[in-house]
Amino acid sequence: MKGLLTPIPDGHYELKFFAADEADKSVTAFAIFHGTQTGPGGPVPPTDKKIAADYVYHMVFDGERIKHMTKIWNDTISMQQLGWS
DSSP: OTTTTTTOTTOEEEEEEEEEETTTTEEEEEEEEEEEOOSSOSSSSOOOOEEEEEEEEEEEEETTEEEEEEEEEOHHHHHHHHTOO
């Protein structure tokens, strides 16, 4: 994800769901990433195409630090939406 906002400078997320499980010491978040590729830095010149990509993070904590994180995201569909594949 580092550098993603260079080719997609208007990138932002829409949080749809967030839950915490104190017994499991974990949190889960579901969001939709939105943006338009108008900047340089992608695998192709700016396409002006939009992305709306669902993703889920599940994070397990050890105290205040993340011990393990899983991200679920359909990267193939996201790349197609942007015209990158």
